[in-house]
């Protein structure tokens with residue numbers, strides 16, 4: 001039943017039945033918008049156990065790339081989606097694209113981010129997710145912890161732990177490394193060759209803004225998860241570091 005519904009949603013996505021922003025408005029990175037939506041919807045269902053009646057929280061919802069697949073999968077009567085993001089244009093576009101779909105909500109929160117929202121007025125470390133405790137079946141944070149510092153991630157992990165039902169899960173992506181340093185990469189934007197002087201478990205890309213991509217030691221990240229959620233992180237290496245994937249960034253399931 002769930003897999004049938006997934007296949008229908010994927011067919012609809014590939015058939016162009018999802019709202020897609022204009023290319024010049026997409027601020028969340030390269031790649032085919034709907035192909036990435038389809039890929040991640042499959043992971044949400046087959047890896048994280050998403051069901052049509054689930055309540056989903058999208059942390060850093062951007063310009064609706066994850067929402068568009070979820071909208072075709074979640075049951076309009078029993079499932080729901082809430083996304084939040086500091087980039088007002090992205091949230092405004094989503095609100096318009098999903099107008100009239102009561103089970104889909106997007107909130108703009110003026111969160112500070114050195115790269116995405118340098119004039120933001122709310123610190124992530126002080127932000128309370130706009131959901132009740134134990135009310136979320138699946139939280140997602142795709143390509144968000146790749147743009148935050150440790151205290152922000154720690155705060156978001158605590159908020160996620162509060163939001164999730166006991167059986168609920170977090171599906172996040174990150175760049176993590178094992179051993180002493182990140183794996184070499186042939187993609188210039190992923191050459192993590194700058195080790196932070198004060199936080200040696202964190203690496204950046206030389207010549208790029210620090211938050212354009214962050215890579216943490218896997219051991220450190222697992223500890224951050226354990227300390228802030230009381231749960232064990234299931235880390236599945238992505239292709240970017242030679243892992244089996246098929247996902248590109250590492251998956252972190254909590």
Ligand SMILES: C[S@@+](CC[C@H](N)C(=O)[O-])C[C@H]1O[C@@H](n2cnc3c(N)ncnc32)[C@H](O)[C@@H]1O
Nearest residue numbers: 028060061062065087111113116124142143144
């Ligand atoms: C690479 S984009 C990924 C967007 C979306 N998750 C996706 O996969 O399409 C990173 C997103 O994180 C958002 N972001 C940055 N700082 C944030 C914060 N403190 N809290 C929530 N989202 C944040 C950015 O505005 C941006 O939309």
